Amino acid sequence: MTDLFTQYSEIAQLAGGLAHEIKNPLSTIRLNMDLLGEDLEETDLPQLRRAMQRVDIVKRECVRLEDFLNHFIQFAKAHKLETAPGDINKELRYILDLHRPKWLDGNIEVIEYLDASLPTVLLDERSFHCAILNLLLNAQQSMPDGGSLVVRTRTIGDEVAIDFIDTGIGMDAKTLEHLFDIFYSTKRGGSGLGLPTTKKIIEAHGGSILFQSEPTRGTQVTVKFPSLARITGT
Numbered sequence: 452m453t454d455l456f457t458q459y460s461e462i463a464q465l466a467g468g469l470a471h472e473i474k475n476p477l478s479t480i481r482l483n484m485d486l487l488g489e490d491l492e493e494t495d496l497p498q499l500r501r502a503m504q505r506v507d508i509v510k511r512e513c514v515r516l517e518d519f520l521n522h523f524i525q526f527a528k529a530h531k532l533e534t535a536p537g538d539i540n541k542e543l544r545y546i547l548d549l550h551r552p553k554w555l556d557g558n559i560e561v562i563e564y565l566d567a568s569l570p571t572v573l574l575d576e577r578s579f580h581c582a583i584l585n586l587l588l589n590a591q592q593s594m595p596d597g598g599s600l601v602v603r604t605r606t607i608g609d610e611v612a613i614d615f616i617d618t619g620i621g622m623d624a625k626t627l628e629h630l631f632d633i634f635y636s637t638k639r640g641g642s643g644l645g646l647p648t649t650k651k652i653i654e655a656h657g658g659s660i661l662f663q664s665e666p667t668r669g670t671q672v673t674v675k676f677p678s679l680a681r682i683t684g685t
Contacts, residue, residue, distance in 0.1 A: 610676060614672070
């Protein structure tokens with residue numbers, strides 16, 4: 452088991468390093484496309500206008516590839532945590548307040564039911580924020596015409612649970628079956644790494660994630676983390 456974990460860590464490190472190496476020349480390409488675009492944007496010559504259209508295509512593809520590489524690097528690093536005792540309610544309020552303008556713009560009502568008596572959990576704040584943002588983005592994208600999202604925290608035995616309940620379009624059984632498959636995505640241009648990364652982060656915390664959904668009836672996501680009392684055995 453140790454040898455398998457070591458091999459996995461080496462592969463993840465290699466893949467992450469490779470992604471970083473690709474990002475460097477890609478940034479150079481994108482920068483030069485930006486500069487070239489500035490030189491061409493004020494021209495009236497038909498040939499140069501066509502060249503500008505091609506420059507725009509290259510710039511868009513560079514952005515798409517950079518986004519993919521960023522998601523891949525997050526996935527490769529998802530098992531590396533630096534945890535400390537944390538307050539899940541506090542972290543959730545911070546994330547929700549930060550992104551509340553997006554919910555308002557999308558005509559989405561966010562309803563919070565945060566249990567004030569939650570026990571402390573061990574969290575890696577940066578990774579936790581990444582996982583929660585992925586779940587919130589999925590919920591937002593499932594409600595293109597607006598809706599509501601309930602964010603609820605509660606204690607279940609020796610675990611702390613977070614529920615995300617949306618009124619979105621929901622998912623069928625096939626989508627649920629492949630939800631955490633790497634590179635699987637139902638969204639055009641999606642990397643297929645958001646939810647696999649989220650799952651890795653939550654499991655690296657010793658937690659679990661469960662999706663319940665039906666088409667047209669919305670989705671409930673329940674994330675559980677072990678409480679600090681359970682971890683320390685007190």
